[in-house]
Amino acid sequence: MKIALLQLNSTIGAFAANRQKLVAGYLAACAQGADFVLAPELFLCGYPPRDLLQRADFIDANLAALDETAQFVGAVPLCVGYVARHPDRPGRSLRNSAAILQHGRSVWHTHKSLLPTYDVFDERRYFEPGNSAKVWEFKGKRIGILVCEDIWQHAGALDFIDYAYDPVIELSHQPQLDLLINLSSSPYHYDKPPMRQKVCAAVAKTLGCPVLLCCQVGGNDQLVFDGYSMLVDSQGQLKQLGKGFVEDLLEIDLNAAAAAFSFTYDAVQDLYSALVLGVKDYFHKLGFKKGCLGLSGGIDSALVGCIAADALGKENVLGVAMPSRYSSASSLEDAQKLAQNLGIAFETISIEGPFESYLNLLTPHFHGKGPDITEENIQARVRGMILMALSNKLGYIVLSTANKSEFAMGYSTLYGDMCGGLAVISDVSKQQVYALAHWINRQREIIPLSSIEKPPSAELRPNQKDTDTLPDYSIVDAVLQDYVEEFLSPEEIYKKRHYSKELIDDLIHRIHCAEYKRRQGAPGIRVSRKAFRAGRRYPIVQKWK
């Protein structure tokens, strides 16, 4: 049997465009001799549609798109994810479902049983679980079809949650399957793609049959879907692998003897690819082409400049240096050099005029209080305002350049360097920023070495260094990892790291206190296991720690 797997990029709510893309993929696959065609979870409406699911007209449009798709489907069946109504109350009124279309209509369907409701997922907010695992018989083969999370508990990949039901176990008690298909919209995080292979391998071994994973690709808001659809054989060996971060059509011949191979995975390269795709789809799906950003001469804005140039094309990116009395000459040079290396437009706009104007205006209202962080924030905000003015006048989306370590510590200025439509690296730690910079420079110096090597500085007062306020970022990042991603207690972090208890408590206190800033930050691209806001939802007003 020849199966064609459509690893496609859908846009939330773009029913006509999604349907057209699906039909085109289906017809192309049929022309190439496919016996059966697959498309990802919730493909027709896009994933995650969030509270759009609560609109009856949205559900109607999704069902209409399914019907319209079926009109193009002949003898070769097409399996695709959609939102089904669940009229048999009690229970939620919707289901996350997969349909098989054939001969112009839906001939079979099944419902997702395990509904992720943790981290970035909210499926219990919308769906009623299925609680059964169904097998579809086609050309004498028994094919189990499950949706995304339905195979994840089985592999033990979900260490902090347990469903009362395991669809894989249910299938293992039924007559031998010939194939297990999983339709998926599984978002990227660092090191996630190889994790999916482990899940598929575990399921294949339990069921004693090949597992075929059909993945979505593309960026939707804060989530990036990385593709990497795959086939593993009944021993759990990888036999076929879709491309990462682009659309792909995978042709699978279950009868052909393919050699097993290993997933050669470059985590840093994939992190970069995820950020590029996140920016690209954020812009293009919103209908924007051009991005601008402040280039400080530092490593963070340099990295965002590289990502923007790759995502949008160098001709669509404007870097703006906005020096002040505290900017070093070398910073301006580094900013300019980066822009040259990338081939992006570059402008220099001094912030001294507005900065001076604010100081003159406000000093009488400061009741004799001397300089403090206020004046630093004014500089950052003048820069933010300049970028927003360019955005308003010329149609750029502003890319904000603060990294995750800064977001964690609150070491960024609300309405200043936090301004923007997208906070590109807000889920990328400073250690990862360095790793990405070195990866970008692997063949030639694109990011000036001095941007990478100089001590981090906001340059908002004379000779300022980030370490005046914060410990070294290697320490910040370690505690960030332990406290936010691993959920360790301060005592556990102390036992693991042997930093002083005061230091650990201070860093945790900063993480909590900065929640109010993060709440107003631009949306970021989720690339870690635990992204602030998208997957970590904290109160602002709370006294814990």
Next chain:
Amino acid sequence: MKIALLQLNSTIGAFAANRQKLVAGYLAACAQGADFVLAPELFLCGYPPRDLLQRADFIDANLAALDETAQFVGAVPLCVGYVARHPDRPGRSLRNSAAILQHGRSVWHTHKSLLPTYDVFDERRYFEPGNSAKVWEFKGKRIGILVCEDIWQHAGALDFIDYAYDPVIELSHQPQLDLLINLSSSPYHYDKPPMRQKVCAAVAKTLGCPVLLCCQVGGNDQLVFDGYSMLVDSQGQLKQLGKGFVEDLLEIDLNAAAAAFSFTYDAVQDLYSALVLGVKDYFHKLGFKKGCLGLSGGIDSALVGCIAADALGKENVLGVAMPSRYSSASSLEDAQKLAQNLGIAFETISIEGPFESYLNLLTPHFHGKGPDITEENIQARVRGMILMALSNKLGYIVLSTANKSEFAMGYSTLYGDMCGGLAVISDVSKQQVYALAHWINRQREIIPLSSIEKPPSAELRPNQKDTDTLPDYSIVDAVLQDYVEEFLSPEEIYKKRHYSKELIDDLIHRIHCAEYKRRQGAPGIRVSRKAFRAGRRYPIVQKWK
């Protein structure tokens, strides 16, 4: 039997303070002869703790606080909400539970069965449901104890969701109850308090026994809990009612014959009270005293000024008029008059200097493009920056003053008038702003009549009126209500309102397009059935409509 009901205000994560408050209330109630004392749902950790629940140390602290509370409890039992562990996997690892403490330890417990996961609620993200309704026998009485949502499905108040289980029905099949107690953390929205009475009455009639509702009071982030604990008799008649928006101790004598009375409810006054409590607790629980806001002379900022003065004390509020070349003299007079009427501090800071400075700086970078919304936004952003500088230098929290109708339409400036720690009236429609202004002026003119009566204007260009850009706010608010709160489709709105289809589509399009702004807005106080962000969670990148 004498029952004391502690309608108290807890702070999320403030275990020691919450416990002390609970113990003090318990001891005072015992001293007054109570036989049994009640406190609200999840009182010890505060509600909603959100992802703090995913920290094992947070759960430990909550269990320790329960144990420590029990040390103070003697023969008189205390019933209080807490987070229980659920070690019997599979299932979520936590439960939303109620314990009865007596003689120094926990002697009984029950678990919430219906876990709201819609609108502002996310309980399935954290908890495993209980699925049983338990009865506690005390002094010869059979007392059913349920937690919050457990009684709501029964009354048909939840029209869009169905649980497969109804704890009230289960109790109705058991031997006759003498009392049903409900521990609650039920957040306020417009007209919610009388709704609770209907729910209690329906349950009382089904069970043929009195219903005692123990409510939380206070503001936690975006939610305000309004109090109004109540007793209804077995016929569903209201017999006792706790105060609204303040702590209260309700003494209930089930044997005493009290006259039934009706809930005289002033919806506008309560809306005002909710906003005042929301501001007060946001500041005080964060440890802040002072607030500042821009006073434009318009009705929105005037309303926020009144709320701030009531919440924080007039001595803690600073109003700042920030006139430009486009401000009318009467606007400045109205702002000053309001400040005088409220007795708050008032300063005037012209934005002309920085505005001019930006125009001089940026015009060469605008590539010959003429004035447009850019220059309007610069003015709004200069104002935001001035307020933020006062905040940084002098310790104010900035109160942002945009209303819900503006948020819906995107008729507000990101990083401009949207700046602030709290968006006080971001869930209050323009029609409600007028109603509140008239209510404030019911005895004397506090808000200048000219602020109320003049046509709304942002005053960002000569003779600008909001109606240059938007239809009348009565139309905006009608579509906002229909589309956002009632989930009507454009066609249904057309049938109901007979506005032109183009107008309806345009307003809906604006609501969707402004999602990116709202995502970066300051948190607001939720006072409607459907608050943007808190209860309405939409993608930014989507093509629906």
